[in-house]
Amino acid sequence: MKFHEKLLALRKQKGLSQEELGMELQVSRQTISKWEAGQSYPDFTKLVLLSDFFNLSLDELVKDIDVQEVREKNFTDEKVAEMYLDYEKGKSGLKKIWRVAIIISFVILAIAIFALIMPFIFPDLSFFWQRK
Structure with missing residues (x-):
């Protein structure tokens, strides 16, 4: 049994x-x-x-x-748990990559906006963007 x-x-x-x-x-x-x-x-x-x-x-x-059945079941459970942890680690790494990409995007956007409004804020410094 x-x-x-x-x-x-x-x-x-x-x-x-x-x-x-x-x-x-x-x-x-x-x-x-x-x-x-x-x-x-x-x-x-x-x-x-x-x-x-x-x-x-x-x-x-x-x-x-049947001890072998118990061992196989435990091995399977351990493998599933390990796969889940690997998935969670990968998901965590992907979140970090997305965060960095979003931060870089915001920095680039801020620089672009700053470059566009710079001539209006500092008209005296127009020699920086005028061609000769």
């Missing part, structure tokens, strides 16, 4: 809802749902709490678990 099947059977045997078990373990109902669907696995601390709650030894609780 796989862990998620065992957890589901133990919870139903006690007559608990996912929400009630989640409250006992201080996790969300969605977390219990993911554990029971085999989409994720509890960490060691939660396994100890589960074994205490169901009055089982850790060995009894996790016996017959």
Whole structure:
């Protein structure tokens, strides 16, 4: 029997809802749902709490678990988390590039405006822009 099947059977045997078990373990109902669907696995601390709650030894609780499946699932989760972090870092770098481009654009615009209004502000300095 796989862990998620065992957890589901133990919870139903006690007559608990996912929400009630989640409250006992201080996790969300969605977390219990993911554990029971085999989409994720509890960490060691939660396994100890589960074994205490169901009055089982850790060995009894996790016996017959396909450890390779857990490893593959953790590896996949780590890869997804790593890809997300890489994406966030790239997005952050792109934001910085856009900020610099906007600042440079404003500086160029300010210089152009200044150059256009300079003859009106300082007509005495017209020798700077008159051709001879």
